[in-house]
Amino acid sequence: METTTKASYLATFKPDEVALATEDLSVLYGGKVQKLFDASLQFKKNTITALIGASGSGKSTFLRSLNRMNDRVAKINGKIMFHDLDVNQPNINVYELRKNIGMVFQRPNPFPKSIRENITYALKANGQTDKQQLEQIVEESLRAAALWDEVKDKLDKSALALSGGQQQRLCIARALAVKPEILLLDEPASALDPVSTSKLEDTLKQLRLEYTMIMVTHNMQQASRISDYTAFFHLGHVIEYNTTADIFTNPKGQLTEEYIQGSFG
Amino acid sequence: MAKNTEDLKQVVDQAIAQQEVPHVKLNKMGPNSVDINRLTKPSKETRQEYWGKGLTYFAIILIIILVVSIIGFVGVHGLATFFGNHVNVFHFLTSTDWDPGDGKNHVGAAAMIVTSFSVTLLAALVATPFAIAVALFMTEYTSQKGAKFLQSVMELLVGIPSVVYGFLGLTIIVPVVRKLFGGTGFGILSATLVLFVMVLPTITSLTVDALKAVPKHFRQASAALGATHWQTIHKVVLRVATPRILTAIIFGMARAFGEALAVQMVIGNAVLMPANLVSPSATLTSQLTSQMGNTVMGTLPNNALWSLALLLLIMALVFNFLVRLVGKKGQK
Amino acid sequence: MNKAKRSDKIATWVIYLLVALVVLILAGILGNILITGVPHLSWHFLTSEASSYQAGGGVRDQLFNSIYLLILTTIISLPIALGAAIYLAEYAKDNWLTNLIRTTIEILSSLPSIVVGLFGYLLFVVQFGFGFSIISGALALTFFNLPILTSNIEQAINGVPQAQREAGLALGLSNWKTIRGIVLPAALPGILTGLILSAGRIFGEAAALIYTAGQSGSTVDYSNWNPFSPTSFLNVMRPAETLAVHIWKVNTEGIISDATIVSAATSALLVIVVIIFNLAARYLGNKLYQKLTAAK
Numbered sequence: 001m002e003t004t005t006k007a008s009y010l011a012t013f014k015p016d017e018v019a020l021a022t023e024d025l026s027v028l029y030g031g032k033v034q035k036l037f038d039a040s041l042q043f044k045k046n047t048i049t050a051l052i053g054a055s056g057s058g059k060s061t062f063l064r065s066l067n068r069m070n071d072r073v074a075k076i077n078g079k080i081m082f083h084d085l086d087v088n089q090p091n092i093n094v095y096e097l098r099k100n101i102g103m104v105f106q107r108p109n110p111f112p113k114s115i116r117e118n119i120t121y122a123l124k125a126n127g128q129t130d131k132q133q134l135e136q137i138v139e140e141s142l143r144a145a146a147l148w149d150e151v152k153d154k155l156d157k158s159a160l161a162l163s164g165g166q167q168q169r170l171c172i173a174r175a176l177a178v179k180p181e182i183l184l185l186d187e188p189a190s191a192l193d194p195v196s197t198s199k200l201e202d203t204l205k206q207l208r209l210e211y212t213m214i215m216v217t218h219n220m221q222q223a224s225r226i227s228d229y230t231a232f233f234h235l236g237h238v239i240e241y242n243t244t245a246d247i248f249t250n251p252k253g254q255l256t257e258e259y260i261q262g263s264f265g
Numbered sequence: 266m267a268k269n270t271e272d273l274k275q276v277v278d279q280a281i282a283q284q285e286v287p288h289v290k291l292n293k294m295g296p297n298s299v300d301i302n303r304l305t306k307p308s309k310e311t312r313q314e315y316w317g318k319g320l321t322y323f324a325i326i327l328i329i330i331l332v333v334s335i336i337g338f339v340g341v342h343g344l345a346t347f348f349g350n351h352v353n354v355f356h357f358l359t360s361t362d363w364d365p366g367d368g369k370n371h372v373g374a375a376a377m378i379v380t381s382f383s384v385t386l387l388a389a390l391v392a393t394p395f396a397i398a399v400a401l402f403m404t405e406y407t408s409q410k411g412a413k414f415l416q417s418v419m420e421l422l423v424g425i426p427s428v429v430y431g432f433l434g435l436t437i438i439v440p441v442v443r444k445l446f447g448g449t450g451f452g453i454l455s456a457t458l459v460l461f462v463m464v465l466p467t468i469t470s471l472t473v474d475a476l477k478a479v480p481k482h483f484r485q486a487s488a489a490l491g492a493t494h495w496q497t498i499h500k501v502v503l504r505v506a507t508p509r510i511l512t513a514i515i516f517g518m519a520r521a522f523g524e525a526l527a528v529q530m531v532i533g534n535a536v537l538m539p540a541n542l543v544s545p546s547a548t549l550t551s552q553l554t555s556q557m558g559n560t561v562m563g564t565l566p567n568n569a570l571w572s573l574a575l576l577l578l579i580m581a582l583v584f585n586f587l588v589r590l591v592g593k594k595g596q597k
Numbered sequence: 598m599n600k601a602k603r604s605d606k607i608a609t610w611v612i613y614l615l616v617a618l619v620v621l622i623l624a625g626i627l628g629n630i631l632i633t634g635v636p637h638l639s640w641h642f643l644t645s646e647a648s649s650y651q652a653g654g655g656v657r658d659q660l661f662n663s664i665y666l667l668i669l670t671t672i673i674s675l676p677i678a679l680g681a682a683i684y685l686a687e688y689a690k691d692n693w694l695t696n697l698i699r700t701t702i703e704i705l706s707s708l709p710s711i712v713v714g715l716f717g718y719l720l721f722v723v724q725f726g727f728g729f730s731i732i733s734g735a736l737a738l739t740f741f742n743l744p745i746l747t748s749n750i751e752q753a754i755n756g757v758p759q760a761q762r763e764a765g766l767a768l769g770l771s772n773w774k775t776i777r778g779i780v781l782p783a784a785l786p787g788i789l790t791g792l793i794l795s796a797g798r799i800f801g802e803a804a805a806l807i808y809t810a811g812q813s814g815s816t817v818d819y820s821n822w823n824p825f826s827p828t829s830f831l832n833v834m835r836p837a838e839t840l841a842v843h844i845w846k847v848n849t850e851g852i853i854s855d856a857t858i859v860s861a862a863t864s865a866l867l868v869i870v871v872i873i874f875n876l877a878a879r880y881l882g883n884k885l886y887q888k889l890t891a892a893k
Contacts, residue, residue, distance in 0.1 A: 069766065083301050095310035096303045099769035100296075109760035111779055121778065122768035127309065171764070178768055179297040211296060310771035317773025321688055324680025325698060328743060332701045335708065335716045335740075342719065398615035406612065415616070418623050424871040425626065426801025428844045429864045433626060435848055436857060462622060493605035523709025525804040526845050550711050550804075555849070557715065557808055562723060574715050581707045585700075 008253030010241045011229060012042055018081075019045040019212040020066065020101070020182055025078035025088075027061050027070065035061045037236045038078070043182075043229075048204060048213045050223035050244065053233030054259070059216050062233070063184050066214070067101040068094045099126075102180035106187045108167035110159035110174070115151050118159045118170055119177045126178075137177050144210075145173035146203040165196020169203060176207075183207070185215040189222060201226050220263040224248050232256045336578065343575025346372065346568040357572065363536040365569035372569045374549070374576070376538045381548040383453050383539065384528065385521040388460035389468070389514055395461075396468035396517075397503075397510065404476040405498055419466040427463065431530035434459035439531055446543045451533030454542040459527050464517035471516055475509030476502060511591045519584035523577060525550035549573045627868070634865025637858050643866075647814070647843065652855035656863055658814045661830060662731070662837035666810065667799050669735035669833070674742045675792065681743070682750035687776055706744030713741050714805035722809060729836040734810025741805045746795045753787025754780060786885035793878035797871045803841035811836035812846050840867055 020043045027036040036058040043049050051059040064070045066080060068087070071094065080088040087097050110118050119138050120128075128134060138155065142148040147169040151162070159170055168188060175183060185204075189197040204213060205226055217223050223230055224244060231241040232255075240247060240256045251257040346352045352372045360373025399419075403412040438458050443450030479502050487497040503510070533545020534555050553573050560567035641655060648654025681702075689695040717737030721727045757780045765775030781788075814837055817830045824831040838846065844863050847856040 067767065069763065082304075083299055085301055085304060087304065091305055093304055093306060093308055093311060095769045095771055096306075096308055097769075098767055100299050100304075103763075103767035105760060105763060105767070107760060109758070109764040111761065111764065112783055122765075122770055125770055125774050125778065174764075174768065181296040181299055310769070310774065313773045314771040317771070317776070318688060321680045321684035324677045325684045327677055328681055328705065328747070329698065329701050331740060331743075332705045334720070335705075335713070338716055338719050339712065395615050395619055398612045399619055402612050402616045406609070415620075418620060420875060421627070421872065422623055424797055424801070424868075424875055425630075426803065426841050426867050426871065428803045428841045429630065429801070429867060432844055432848060432860045432864055433629065436860075437629065462626070465619065493601050495605035495608040496601055499608070519707055523707075523711070525709065525711035526807075530845070530848055550709060553711055553715065554804065554807065557718070558812075571715075574712055577709050577712050581709060581712070582704065585704055585707050 007238055008240050008256065010040065010238065011243065013044050017044050018042045020214075021081045022062075022066070023079040023081065025062065025065060025076065025080065027058070027065055028075040028077070029073065031075065035074070035236055036065070039238045041231055041238060041241055043212060043214055045212050046208055046210070047228040048208055048215060048226055049229040049231065050227035051214065051216045051231050051233060052218075052220065052223050052259075052263075055218075056235070057233035058236040059231075059233040060186055061236075063186055063214060063216050064103075066182075066184055067098050067103055068092075069098075069103065099178050100180050101182045101184060102175035102178060103184040104168070104171050104175055104186065104188050107191050108164055108171050110162070110167050110170050112158065112160055114156045115159045115162070115170060116155040119174050122174070122178055141173040141177040142170075144176050144207065145169045146199065146206070147173055163196065165192045165199060168192060168196070168200060172200075172203065172207075176211075180211070182212045182214065185213060187216050187218060190218060197222070220248075220260065232259065234259070339571065339574050339578050342568065342571035343578075344572075346565070346572040350565045350568055352565075352569070352572075361538045365566040369565065372565070372572075374569075374573060376536050377547050377549045377552055377573065378576070380453060380532070380539050380546045381522060381550070384456045384460055384532075384548060385518050387453065387457040388464055388521045389518045391457065391461045392465045392468055392517060393514055396465055396472050396513070399465075399469045400472035400476055401498060403473055405494070405502070419469055422462065422466040427524060427527040428530075430459050430463055431527035434527060434531040442543060448543045449533060449545055450543070451531060451545045452541075452543045453532070453539055453546060455531040456528045456548070457542075459531055460521045460524060463524060463527060464521050467520050468513045468517040471513030472506075472510050475506040475513060478509065479505045508591055508594055512588050515584055515587050515591065519581065522580055522584070523550065525554045529554045549577050553577075630861070630864050630868050634861040634863075634868075637862035638865055642862055647838075647859075648853060652853060652858075654853065654855075654859065656840060656843060656859075656866070658817055659838055659840045659843045659863070660866070661817075661819075662810070662814065663800055663839040663841070665830075666731060666734055666738060666806075666837065666839060667796055669731065670738040670742060670799050671792065671796065673735060674739040674746055674795075677739070678743055678746035678750055679788075681747045682754060683776055685747070686751045686754040687772065687780070702744045702747060705740070706748075709804075710741050710802060711804040713737060714808050716740070717805065718808035727834065729809065729811030729813075730834045731810055731837045732833040734806050734837065734839075735833070737805045737809040738799050738802060741802060742795050742799055745798070746791060749791025749795065750784075750788050753784040753791060756787055757783045786882045789885060790878045790882035793874050793881065797874035797878075800870055800874070801841050801867055803839070803845050806839055806842050807845065810839065810842070812838055812842055814838045 021041065023040050025036060025039045026034065028034050039062055051063060053059045061070065061074070065074070065076050070076060076088060078088065079086045082097075082101070111121060113121065116138055119141055120134050123134060123137060139148060142151060147166060150166060159167065162170060168191075189200050192200060201222065204215075207213065215227065227244045229242065230244045230247040232239045232247065234255050240251060240253045242252070247256065248260060251260060346357070347354055350369050352369045356370070357372055357374055358378065359375050361376045362371050362373040363376060364371040399415060403415050434455055438455045439450035442452070442455050446454070483501050483505060484497055487501045492500070528548055529551035532548060532551050534547050534551055535545040536547045536552060537544070539546040553570055557570055560570060643655060643660060644657050645655030646657055647659060685695070685699070689698070714737050717733055717740065721733035721736055722729060727733045761779055761783060762775055765779045766772070770778070815835045816828060817835070818828040819830045821829040822831065823829050824833065826832060827835065840863050844860045844867075847853055847859050853859065
């Protein structure tokens with residue numbers, strides 16, 4: 001067991017290339033169940049990193065810990081370094097942190113409000129009241145999420161009237177509107193049909209120019225299509241972390257190889 | 266020449282008008298630069314959270330204070346009979362001599378206690394078979410439409426105010442009882458019949474929940490063994506649901522025990538040990554309702570009434586405890 | 598096998614019979630109330646003063662008092678119940694303290710309303726010197742109403758998908774802002790339904806009122822809009838008899854000769870109002886639910 005869960009390779013980067021890094025991150029649920037063991041990963045700026053692994057491998061747990069969404073249910077030990085600051089500390093303002101590290105969830109979860117309000121709601125709560133400025137951000141973020149052309153004539157219609165794929169892109173636009181540096185994506189395409197999925201992937205690929213993205217996915221093809229780096233999780237341990245090309249074509253660890261072959265086969 | 270410039274201007278204007286103009290001047294979308302100082306300082310959200318949380322704490326503390334003071338106030342006044350007026354607790358619970366105006370040796374609540382328990386038990390006894398039948402019908406026998414109809418029937422029964430039940434008891438049940446059994450018609454029987462209708466929806470709706478909680482595969486397994494519908498219900502469904510049905514009955518009894526006005530209107534209000542089901546008597550609640558206004562604060566007769574209220578409160582706690590006890594047993 | 602089949606048949610018949618009886622009982626109750634009461638529900642009955650001694654009185658003041666008490670009680674109890682429900686649904690951790698709090702609320706809900714009314718009498722009427730008054734009654738009704746309203750609202754809040762909360766939190770909103778701006782609007786249909794159903798209960802409640810709001814009314818002037826004037830209909834310090842208390846009083850005192858007619862008509866009025874509340878709760882709940890989830 002010792003040997004198999006040991007990391008076979010972990011990619012590292014120059015300090016000024018790193019957008020976010022964890023050091024020995026562990027997650028304990030209910031004070032008993034450990035879901036994650038000492039994960040140390042660095043995420044490179046302006047890349048998409050895919051987190052892969054079987055269900056229960058701890059990848060989602062890891063992702064949700066990065067912007068402190070797991071605080072209420074779990075005990076999280078270790079460091080999360082963001083701009084030379086350990087943001088896994090009690091004195092950190094989690095609200096400000098989450099404005100810098102946005103998140104998109106597995107199932108599209110737009111608010112039961114209009115498309116426009118979905119985007120402006122958080123902005124208004126942050127004190128932005130200038131109407132023109134809000135309009136501008138609405139259009140910018142919808143364009144960035146490649147949704148503008150589809151919804152520009154119905155901004156005041158309910159967001160719930162959109163298709164699943166559109167809703168998910170709206171959720172991305174909503175997250176972008178807060179102008180985060182990093183975007184966490186928790187299986188963003190798992191509830192979508194193939195056409196919507198490929199649209200979403202195109203969107204993500206374009207967003208890479210401006211944002212750093214970390215994405216949990218069950219879909220190996222998806223990981224290989226759009227991610228630059230891939231981390232493989234197994235039973236709460238990070239087994240291997242490397243460029244996506246290397247992980248898929250030249251895995252160093254045996255577990256990684258077995259998983260990837262099994263998943264594609 | 267001048268005409269030419271006019272034309273040119275028009276052409277240009279038209280071209281501009283036809284151009285697809287973005288709604289706003291677009292900036293390149295991108296992240297804000299991170300202000301690292303803000304990450305370690307309280308923000309508007311921190312304050313919002315502080316106040317919002319504070320408000321909900323305030324509300325919940327208010328409710329707790331309320332419950333504690335109800336128990337405290339009723340307790341203090343109810344115990345004054347025993348500690349201030351030196352009435353013997355044992356005497357209070359067992360004597361049927363209720364005439365607090367005549368002094369501390371005439372404060373016996375036994376007649377009311379017996380009557381209260383009688384109407385409660387009898388009402389539950391009558392209501393339970395009906396409740397179980399209706400609940401079985403809703404969950405095991407009928408379509409969704411039928412269940413919905415009966416659900417509305419129960420909701421209507423709950424919705425009818427208790428004074429209306431009392432009034433109906435007074436104008437319908439009491440005369441019928443009088444005709445059938447003689448006497449005044451007031452008494453435990455009339456109160457039981459009124460309370461039966463009042464606790465029926467309580468017991469029924471909780472029994473429905475109990476039956477719905479029985480997993481489907483139990484029924485399927487039983488049916489697969491060749492059991493008839495009734496055998497399945499009787500031997501499997503009802504047996505599994507028994508603890509929760511008991512809880513339902515206790516809830517119904519709690520409601521019957523605490524009901525005041527409807528009972529007060531049909532019980533007769535004579536503090537006598539009930540000789541039979543059709544002789545006038547009084548419950549704890551009916552005595553409180555009809556006499557509280559006739560006594561002076563701080564006197565023995567008044568304190569004695571508060572002791573009845575305390576007894577009601579204690580019984581409410583006991584019913585609560587029983588529900589928990591049965592619930593825990595059911596989980597094992 | 599034959600025996601089993603026979604008992605199956607008998608059981609089915611017994612169940613059908615009991616169900617039919619219950620339906621008949623309800624039909625009898627409703628029929629009786631409506632048939633004996635509605636013919637006397639005249640405009641005159643609704644708009645004239647109650648009479649203390651002779652026949653022919655109406656329920657104008659009682660009707661107004663019932664509505665006024667309902668409104669006041671709702672105004673007082675809604676914010677408290679809302680706060681408590683938000684606490685229980687969103688902030689309470691799963692520990693002994695929360696259990697204790699829940700037990701406390703359950704105890705409050707299981708207290709007989711006459712006990713709650715007597716507590717109100719002790720505290721407000723006697724201790725605070727409010728006397729028999731609308732405010733004493735509204736506070737007693739609040740106590741009576743709080744536990745059920747709280748648990749209804751809590752259920753409505755719990756019905757909002759967790760994903761909605763996560764969406765708000767992930768945007769950097771505070772918990773409170775998420776609850777207020779996203780969770781509560783989504784829970785509105787359920788909250789409204791709970792509120793209207795509790796309104797029906799308040800409207801018909803009498804035991805908690807006879808020793809708080811009192812069993813008699815004072816002379817009321819409906820053109821006096823100054824709530825501090827003793828004769829104003831808005832004055833909260835005046836004693837006020839409600840419809841439900843009126844039924845109880847005319848039946849137990851038996852002074853007026855047409856007590857049965859007055860009670861029947863008042864009962865019909867009460868039941869009709871409660872039915873309207875029930876239907877409104879269902880209708881509004883459905884309507885709002887559709888509006889919130891509709892794809893238009």
